[in-house]
Amino acid sequence: MRLGLRLLFAFFLINGIAAFFVLRVFTAEIKPSVREVMEDMMVDTANILAELASDDLASGRLAASAAGPGSGAPESAFARHVRAYANRPIDAAIWGFSKQSLDFRIYVTDATGRVVFDSEHKALGQDYSQWRDVARTLRGEYGARASRDVQQDDTTGVMYVAAPILANGQIAGVLTVAKPTRTVQRFIDRAERKVLKGGLLLLALSALVGVAVTVWTVWHVRRLRDYALSVQGPSDGAAPPPPVPQVPGELGDLARAMDHMRGRLEGRDYIEGYVRALTHELKSPVAAIRGAGELLQDELPAADRQQFATQVVEQSERLQRLIDRLLELSKLEQRQHADTAAPVALRDCAERAVRQAQARARQRGVALALAGDGASGPWEAELVTLAIGNLIDNAIDFSPEGGTVRVELAGPAVAVQDQGPGVPDYALPRLGERFFTTARPDGTRSGSGLGLAIVRRVMQLHGGSMAVQSGSPGLRVELRFAPA
Known part of the structure; x- marks a missing residue:
């Protein structure tokens, strides 16, 4: 039996028994009382x-x-x-x-x-x-x-x-x-008729109160149930936790206790997930550095020594990028909202991100193109630049030599389009998860998936959205900021 039916049945049972005995006492006392008078x-x-x-x-x-x-x-x-x-x-x-x-x-x-x-x-x-x-x-x-x-x-x-x-x-x-x-x-x-009518009216009013109390209790309990279901799994950073239901009394204490428990469990799952994923990501560069270091201890031809030294440097840079992005994502996940004190122009943020990625794009033989003016709004310039920059870096990694990465501005939206192989449809919903990545055009998986995770978190802080669409060719990622 559901909780609402149990409460309603219990209320009617108690109220009915009480009303029966009270009415019985009143009606039983009327006749002798009148005769005593x-x-x-x-x-x-x-x-x-x-x-x-x-x-x-x-x-x-x-x-x-x-x-x-x-x-x-x-x-x-x-x-x-x-x-x-x-x-x-x-x-x-x-x-x-x-x-x-x-x-x-x-x-x-x-x-x-x-x-x-x-x-x-x-x-x-x-x-x-x-x-x-x-x-x-x-x-x-x-x-x-x-x-x-x-x-x-x-x-x-x-x-x-x-x-x-x-x-x-x-x-x-x-x-x-x-x-x-x-x-x-x-x-x-x-007198007996009046008592009976009054008792029936009182019983009806009590029934209405019982129904109201039952509905109120069941509604709040269901809110707590929905809240518990919404936070039962560990968060992957894709969405902020739902707000704690504002319910009174002991139910409110229970809701706050559930939120406290959710925070503790989410923190533990967050750390465990980070440790597992980070361990997996560190295995390849650490193994490569260790192997190259062991070989460098032996007498090697100059060409081989140069090759292994270059490998140590590349894997070290990969570790450095991984650590930097982890720190950046960790700082973003600690924040609750963006700093929107002053209006920001998307064009300025996009130009700054293009300038920062220009040198890397030239090294990879990729051209960068910026089109459109975009809107201005109450956004945090540094975070907007960081999000666009991560999209450009990701597009450069997947673009073939001689390709072009286009940055298009239209109103409160900015889109980054590359000319790479694109992403399979089954992988599109997972883009933005920490440590989820797809193969580069050369077949390697040197990425960490943290770039798009940072972009998604930036959009959450701004109340915006990130849409991913596989093109022909390439991948198109569009950021839509909440308008002013």
Whole structure:
């Protein structure tokens, strides 16, 4: 499973479990919380009514009037007020709900638990001494109960809260207030719906946050992966290392650690590659010098001695050129950019490079031709001259005697064309690698490949490009500098 799917699955799992338990707790607490509030208010109501009913119960007027107005007995004040309460019109808007009926049922029992007053005339004369609300209150405890009119139907539940009626400091009876729980069920249902909607909205928002965090994390991880893939191999100097991804937090620390590791590995591979290639390049001239030196220790004819001495000098010069170009390339690879403080004309740089190569070209019987004016731009004159000079030297090496090396300028581009045998197509992509070279027209491989490596590095420092094309005949190398 991919990292993004793992993160998303883990986030949804954790978030879903948390949301499930939180919503379950909220919905499970709503109903008992509402009923606890209702019970608290009923306790206050029962105690107030118990005080109002105490005088009528003690005098016996409450029991006498319990039979109702048709019995002929005088109606007690308490009974009259309760009846007026039951007949009272009501139309109250409570937080969006309309209340149009009064729901309290009130009954009173005497000291033996027998009902002497019932606002609904349901239980007059019945023995309620075993009901929990009456029995506990008669014992001086808090009495309350919840019962259902229909045992299997939770919506028919009724809550009963009792309070003692005191006479001369003694419990003379019990007043119970009853209220159907269905009257508050609509408030409970609305609260549960709101909690559920809020929970689902929170879950959706959390899901969006989870997706965003997952996408953000996976995007940065993929940037680190792409960076690691781009630097996994040793650099041959053909391209600068990619920039370190700018990612925050621990991922940023990881990116910087990877860059540090890349630098260390690249430095080690760079040195190892240099040592291998340099060893290979040094073997031939060192062997030639050693062989010539051993022969020169013997008595030789003057002509042979001259030949071997010349060979020692030529191979020494080859070693010197190799060392000089290695040092030059090493300095260039340490630099990060060219010095572009002042505008430079390509024509001036090309003329300077042609003058420096003129003597060597005459020795090889090769003519140099310069055409075009070229542009001016924010380039480093010394490096531009070095690049053009290396191209000219390389073209001289591959040109036959009597041939011509042409240097052509056009805008921000300079091209060097020789009349040599050219380069096979398979070798064109490798031109510019350190120590990669092809055979000269005389069949020798006296070059080191560092000349074109220097040219390529100069173009990298200037943000330009080097294009190589095999002509008929010869090889054409074009340098295109970034315009101003």
